[in-house]
Amino acid sequence: MDSLNSATLDAMHLLASGDNELWEIIGISFRVSSTAILIATPPSLLMAFLLAYGRFPGRRLLISAFSTLLSVPAVVVGLTLYLVLSRQGPLGDWKLLFTQSAMVMGQVALCIPILVAMGHSALQAADRRAWETARTLGAGPLRAVLTVMHEVRFGLLAALLAAYGRIIAEVGASMMLGGNILHHTRNIPTAIALETSKGEFTQGIALGIVLLILAFVLNGLLHYFQGKGRFAL
């Protein structure tokens, strides 16, 4: 217990001291995950909308597929992309393996099912009259889609936060696709795994504290916007 307390205190000191290596790892984590969520969100929400409002063959199959993909382990996504990006793989010529781009690809693949499945649930719960009213008031398809999304913005925001929380904390895909290279692809979860395996808990705990604070801030933001009740239309 004493060693845990002292490691936690050391971790606090490490965070407060502005340790370059630590903050670089944090920076890589946020950069990769934020890029992934920015890339994944527009097509995922569009797909969620099509699944909620469209009527086309195979729609139910797609909904089931995305729900199933929710439970695929990150390491399986990592392995699949590893095979695709490795030198013998179909995209081997791109030389992306062990780069931040590969990590972004892995995290995009991980967060798309979350965004689609949760976005679909939120959009399906929206009042159908919102779409019809927007269209009958002269809104084009894109404006009508954005209007409906605005009406269920808190559900979509929850999907976004859940997806961000998942990818910033995942270790399997980042480890396999990034390779945990210091100054290049070492992010918070891969650094925690490495430091723990070495028996060095201080940096691991410091990074864990960052993840906890992040989770707290994300949830706080969600509750704040829900309580505030509105954005401008």
Added chain:
Amino acid sequence: MTPTINIQFNGISKRYRRRTILDGIDIALHEHQCTLLCGANGAGKTTLLKIMAGLEKPDHGSLSTGLGETKWRRCRRALQEKVMYLHQHPYMFDASVRRNIGYALPRTSSSENRDQRIIEALQWADLEDIASASATSLSGGEAQRVALARAWLRSPSILLLDEPTANMDQEARLRTHALLRQLKDDGMAIVITSHDALQFQQLADRQLLLNDGKITLVSKSEQPENVSAFPIGQARHDQTG
């Protein structure tokens, strides 16, 4: 003077789960004319209105405008330009009354012009006092007036209203009637569905009954000859514009 035909729907059919809801309906709508559409619950009134508004697709049907006859798959855009549909309980976006009304304006209009037009619409529907209120917390009568203000701003050729005064008190009903009268006088063709035919007797120029997927003419008010000679079910042959 013979009113111009704004739009004519030909042979509209719709089936749901092997049940025929609409069976080859022909209906033409004129400017300055109010049509009351009656029918039992589940007769297909709402479905017909939504098809006419381009919000639902019929199994069969075509549309005639001044430019000639158009197949249905091509006429959705034309319908959405010309026709506006108001739900029984109008949907209010989660924003202020002012923003809800402003939604009906094209995005291309300048902000000064938008503000001016919104103020005019608020005055028209007597909504100035609640302009900044949240539209989702309005009473049924107020929400209906917001919806009508949006219609006034958008000024479609055809306005379709689904039970516009359902669950309203007498005062709200009278205010809604007054606004509808103004829209009609402005030249809109109006179609109202209602269970209560008596309520719209003053406003309606003709009353149609939707039953077993077919429309029949129940009554019509005295009108210039060509308007009243609007034989439902044979409109394509007899219309003279």
